[in-house]
Amino acid sequence: MTLEEIRSRLEAFVPGCHAEIVVNGSPSAQNSLLIDRQHGLQAAMYLRDHPELQLDFCSNVTAVDWPDREKAEKIKTKRIVDGVEKEVEETKKTTIPGYLEVVYHLFSIAKKEGPVVLRMHTANRTDEVTLQSLTPVWRSAEFQEREAFDLFGIVFEGHPDLRRILMWEGFTDHPMRKDYVPPPDDDLEILAVSEPGA
Amino acid sequence: MLGEGIVKGLAETARNFLGSFIEKDRLVTVQYPEERLPVVEAARMFPFLIYDGVDQEEGLRCVACQICEKECPPQCIHIEKSKDKKPDFIGKQQFYPAVFDIDVSVCMSCQICVEVCPFDAIRMDNEFELSTDDRFAGLLWPKEKLAMPNEHYLAIHPTEATEVEARRAEEKAQAEAKKASQPAAVAK
Amino acid sequence: MTQALPSEAEQDQVMEISMGPQHPSTHGVFRMDIRLDGERVLRLKPVIGYLHRNHEKIAEAASYLAAIPYTDRLDYLCSMTNNWGYALAVEKLAGLTVPERAEYIRVIVSELTRLQNHASVVGFLLQDMGASGTPLMYAFREREKVMDLFESLSGARMMCNYMRFGGVRVDCSAEWLSQAAKVVAGFNGFLDEFERLLTGNEILMARTQGVGVLPRELAINAGVTGPGLRASGVNYDLRKVDSYGVYGRFEFRVPLGEHGDVYDRYMMRVLEMRESLRILEQALRDIPSGPFMDPKARLRGLRPKVGEAYARIESPKGELGFYLISDGSPNPYRYRVRPPSLINLTVLEDMCLGQSIADVVVILGSIDIVLGEVDR
Numbered sequence A: 001m002t003l004e005e006i007r008s009r010l011e012a013f014v015p016g017c018h019a020e021i022v023v024n025g026s027p028s029a030q031n032s033l034l035i036d037r038q039h040g041l042q043a044a045m046y047l048r049d050h051p052e053l054q055l056d057f058c059s060n061v062t063a064v065d066w067p068d069r070e071k072a073e074k075i076k077t078k079r080i081v082d083g084v085e086k087e088v089e090e091t092k093k094t095t096i097p098g099y100l101e102v103v104y105h106l107f108s109i110a111k112k113e114g115p116v117v118l119r120m121h122t123a124n125r126t127d128e129v130t131l132q133s134l135t136p137v138w139r140s141a142e143f144q145e146r147e148a149f150d151l152f153g154i155v156f157e158g159h160p161d162l163r164r165i166l167m168w169e170g171f172t173d174h175p176m177r178k179d180y181v182p183p184p185d186d187d188l189e190i191l192a193v194s195e196p197g198a
Numbered sequence B: 001m002l003g004e005g006i007v008k009g010l011a012e013t014a015r016n017f018l019g020s021f022i023e024k025d026r027l028v029t030v031q032y033p034e035e036r037l038p039v040v041e042a043a044r045m046f047p048f049l050i051y052d053g054v055d056q057e058e059g060l061r062c063v064a065c066q067i068c069e070k071e072c073p074p075q076c077i078h079i080e081k082s083k084d085k086k087p088d089f090i091g092k093q094q095f096y097p098a099v100f101d102i103d104v105s106v107c108m109s110c111q112i113c114v115e116v117c118p119f120d121a122i123r124m125d126n127e128f129e130l131s132t133d134d135r136f137a138g139l140l141w142p143k144e145k146l147a148m149p150n151e152h153y154l155a156i157h158p159t160e161a162t163e164v165e166a167r168r169a170e171e172k173a174q175a176e177a178k179k180a181s182q183p184a185a186v187a188k
Numbered sequence C: 001m002t003q004a005l006p007s008e009a010e011q012d013q014v015m016e017i018s019m020g021p022q023h024p025s026t027h028g029v030f031r032m033d034i035r036l037d038g039e040r041v042l043r044l045k046p047v048i049g050y051l052h053r054n055h056e057k058i059a060e061a062a063s064y065l066a067a068i069p070y071t072d073r074l075d076y077l078c079s080m081t082n083n084w085g086y087a088l089a090v091e092k093l094a095g096l097t098v099p100e101r102a103e104y105i106r107v108i109v110s111e112l113t114r115l116q117n118h119a120s121v122v123g124f125l126l127q128d129m130g131a132s133g134t135p136l137m138y139a140f141r142e143r144e145k146v147m148d149l150f151e152s153l154s155g156a157r158m159m160c161n162y163m164r165f166g167g168v169r170v171d172c173s174a175e176w177l178s179q180a181a182k183v184v185a186g187f188n189g190f191l192d193e194f195e196r197l198l199t200g201n202e203i204l205m206a207r208t209q210g211v212g213v214l215p216r217e218l219a220i221n222a223g224v225t226g227p228g229l230r231a232s233g234v235n236y237d238l239r240k241v242d243s244y245g246v247y248g249r250f251e252f253r254v255p256l257g258e259h260g261d262v263y264d265r266y267m268m269r270v271l272e273m274r275e276s277l278r279i280l281e282q283a284l285r286d287i288p289s290g291p292f293m294d295p296k297a298r299l300r301g302l303r304p305k306v307g308e309a310y311a312r313i314e315s316p317k318g319e320l321g322f323y324l325i326s327d328g329s330p331n332p333y334r335y336r337v338r339p340p341s342l343i344n345l346t347v348l349e350d351m352c353l354g355q356s357i358a359d360v361v362v363i364l365g366s367i368d369i370v371l372g373e374v375d376r
């Protein structure tokens, strides 16, 4: 089944679901499906249980951080300079709000096909970072979603055991975000100070 | 029969144990450091800088282009470019590294620096007994410690080094031929 | 004499123990929070992250080339296959091709990696069962020969850093190939010896058969890959399914288990070694001459087009995937490793529930994890 067919079926059979094809420009040509936030779980169930797709194996789950971007646009405006109307070029900066994205790579063991790439976006990067967990559909997402929660700060609703996995309990930041600033290296300083003669 | 598998297994260990007295294949332990295996030609430990001739400063091939510094994955090379220039092996004026340090406590012996160096100036040494009691200064190797004569390179990586030698000789010959054919240009 | 039933207070005695991170059977720094009723496991939660160094972040800050030596350090027993997985992902992303000879060399070194990995895993598994040393040392004796081959090819025994996008770093000599052929020819004898030593052993069977059963459906749903999945009877080997590289040209079978217990996982490894030997024999026989690098490929300053790629290979541990997003700059925007060791751990609790604590060690050993890859 082509991605376009999958997309139209998803929209037809999962009520309210909105799916969009994201074109991948690299030679790998692995295009992906962007699913809206509210229907991730239902769409995943559909993909797994559809007899022609049988995407029973969720191989890779990961997140990507897309921070706020600034887009500079040059626009021409008319303005009165020294009493004469002139056309002036101005750069207008618009901020494209950032978001966090999760990516699922699905394969079918039964049909030996794949990958079908699913993506979902959070509303923003700060306070609305909740997405539906797909662990109830594929257990293999369990640790990987925990990792995305830990390193990116995406909250997965419906995850059975959402705790930090690689960083320790009590750590507050999310190291894989692009704007993460590591704390000063305290350990090294202690080492240097405690070294006799240093 | 219960226990048959165990008996078979024990026969196997016995064969190995007794066999180790007669077969060389079964006795694989080498009593390092008294006994040593030969070091293979490809072996790599930490990088060194090659110099030609006898004088370290003069013969150093490195032109401080800092490509290796940029490409080194753990960023353990530190180079400071010189202000003045000195002639290289074909007589071209080139910069040289005023400072060239490698922090071998960070270096992971990956050989990326060797691969990216366009001047055949840095190669991997195979010396591995490098323990030191000073874990700061003793593991930050300056240019003086890194510099090794070309003969060392020829001795430890003979196949590769002879190829490099041949290539450099050719380059030199070409450069000299060019110089000879354009006396006017040089005079200018 | 009638035995007194345990009182209610005694029945309620549940113990919480923390196994690891410094425990000889955890194969590194790995901890399990276990709740026990006597010796029976009631709950088991793996705790990881002790070896976490954020490999992904490091690679995102480095150039495409500079990430290769870091991949060596993921699953440090199998640096060759890690290199291949990453190289394959970059090749997909940048649209590079690999010359025939390089493909064959890649197959040869990867199958050698599989041999030495499986040999040591079986050795460690036996070590975990209490067969201190002997099988492990036999395995290591054989592994040593493979490492010697790697050293004379790439310069390093474990951190090979050998593959490049569009080929391999150096060509292998005819002498190296004949040496490899010798090692391969000798390996069958070792496997025979190993099987005489172990496969029929009653203690081994008692400790492994019916222990840590992983049902087929759960294995698929939990994303278990590699020998663990095939031991549960699922015919899924990426060398067959994706036929990446030149695997499509070789004749080999995919061994399958029936019960999905520890014994099957042990047998999978032994049988896979035999199949690897078959692949090696064919590859060493058929290797063509020619270039070993794509002439288009550049070492430095690779800037793939904007886009993404996911590539996966059958590493000895399971499906090793690399997911890369390029934004057109010299370093990847997103670099992700899909670590088979970590995902295979998902089912550790399911396999251990109701088993005794001594079996936990064996079950963990049969999953075959390397903490460098679990924690990254």
Ligand code: SF4
Pocket: B046, B047, B071, B072, B073, B074, B075, B076, B077, B102, B106, B107, B108, B109, B110, B111, B112, B113, B114
């Ligand atoms: S061997 Fe690798 S880590 Fe060491 S200096 Fe060279 S590039 Fe850096």
Ligand code: SF4
Pocket: B061, B062, B063, B064, B065, B066, B067, B068, B069, B079, B116, B117, B118, B119, B120, B121, B122
């Ligand atoms: S060693 Fe080579 S790459 Fe490094 S600065 Fe010197 S000439 Fe340049």
